[in-house]
Amino acid sequence: EFAWTDSAYTCNSRTVPVHKEPASFHPENAIFDKTLSRLRVRSEHCMGLLKGRFQCLRGLRLQIRNNEDHVAACRWITICIILHNFLIEVEGSDIDFTPLNMHGRAEETEDGVDLNAVSWDGDDDDALRRQLVAEIVAFKS
Secondary structure (H helix, E strand, O other), X not given: OOEEEOOOOOOOOOEEEOOOOOHHHOHHHHHHHXXXXXXXXXXXXXXHHHHHHOHHHOOOOOOOOOHHHHHHHHHHHHHHHXXXXXXXXXXXXXXXXXXXXXXXXXXXXXOOOOOOOOOOOOOOOOHHHHHHHHHHHHHHO
C-alpha cells in the first residue's frame, strides 16, 4: 500500500514520512514520528542483515517490466528471508551481526539505489498520514 519514509520524502499515497519542523513539534505528531522511526530502524536493520548475509540482494539485478518480473523479484527476496530464518533456527540467534555496519546508506548508493524523493500528485496527500497519526495516538493512549 505505502512505504514508511524519512522526512526527505514527500507525503503522498505511496509514501508516509515523518513530519518536518515545525509540525514535528506537535505532541501527537511527535508520538507518530517516534513510533515510525523505531519501526524504520528495525526494518533497516533487517534489510542490512539480509543484504549482509545474501550478497545477491545487494543491487538486485532484476528488471521489472511486468507482473511476472515483480513476482520473480518477490520470490527471490522471500527465499532469502526463509533461508535467513532457517539459518537462525539452525545456528541460533546469537550470530554476531552488526546490522548498521553490514549495509548502510553508502552501500545503497553504491548499489545504484536512488535515495532522492519521488513525488506523485494527489488530491489530499496528507490524509493517510493524518489518519495514521490518529490511530497511533489512540493506540498509545
